[in-house]
C-alpha cells in the first residue's frame with residue numbers, strides 16, 4: 313500500500329458538494345453522529361454482505377430468518393455503540409420508538425433483498441477492497457466494491473424512502489470509479505453496473521437500474537479528481553449554497569456551528 317493520502321468516492325462527493333463540510337470532517341477531524349437512515353443502510357449492507365458472502369463460499373444463501381437477524385442485530389449494536397442524530401420528527405417520537413422503527417425498516421429491506429434480489433445474484437466478491445495509485449497526483453484512490461459478479465456486473469446496494477431517478481446509474485460517479493477499479497484489478501470493465509435500490513414504500517419494492525461504462529468515461533472522473541487535488545492543495549474549500557436542501561441542520565451536522573449558514577426561524581430546524 314502506498315504512503316500517499318487516499319481519496320474515496322464519498323470524500324470526493326463531499327468535497328464537490330461542500331468544501332466546508334469536507335474541511336470540518338477530514339481536515340479538522342470533526343465527526344458527527346450518524347442519522348437513522350445511515351444506520352439502516354449499514355445494517356442492510358451487513359445482512360446483504362453476509363448472505364452473498366455465504367453464497368460465494370457454499371453456493372447457497374443463508375436462511376432468510378438468519379439474514380433478518382443480522383440486520384436487526386447490526387442496527388441494535390450500532391445504536392448502542394455510538395450517539396445517534398435524531399431529527400425533529402424522531403425526537404417527537406422518542407428514542408425508543410425511533411429505534412424500533414429503524415429496526416423494522418432494516419429488517420423489511422433486508423428481507424426484500426433476500427427474497428427478490430439475492431437468489432438471482434451470482435457473486436464472486438463482496439466488499440472488494442481496491443486501491444488505485446495515481447502517479448503524479450498527491451492522492452491515491454481507495455474504496456470497496458459492494459458486490460461483483462466477475463466480468464458480468466458490479467452492483468451497489470442502496471436503501472431509500474423514494475424511487476430513484478431513472479438515470480441514477482448513468483450519472484453515478486460511484487459506479488464510474490468502481491468500473492475504473494475493476495478495470496485496474498481485472499483488466500476489463502464488467503458488462504453492466506447496477507444500483508440495487510431497496511425502496512421503503514408502503515409495500516417495499518426493489519428497483520434495479522442498470523448502466524454501462526467505457527474507458528472514455530474515466531476521463532471526466534479523472535478531471536474531477538485532478539480538480540479535487542487542486543482544491544486540497546490550495547485549501548480553497550468553497551461552502552455549499554444555502555438554498556441546497558442538504559445545506560441544513562437536518563442533513564448537515566455542522567450547520568449549527570457553520571459560519572456560512574444563516575439561521576432562519578423554524579424552517580431552519582427542518583432544513584426546508
Ligand code: SF4
Pocket residue numbers: 330331332333551552553554558559560564565566567568570571572573
Ligand atoms: S451548513 Fe452548509 S455550508 Fe455549512 S458545512 Fe454544512 S453544507 Fe457546508
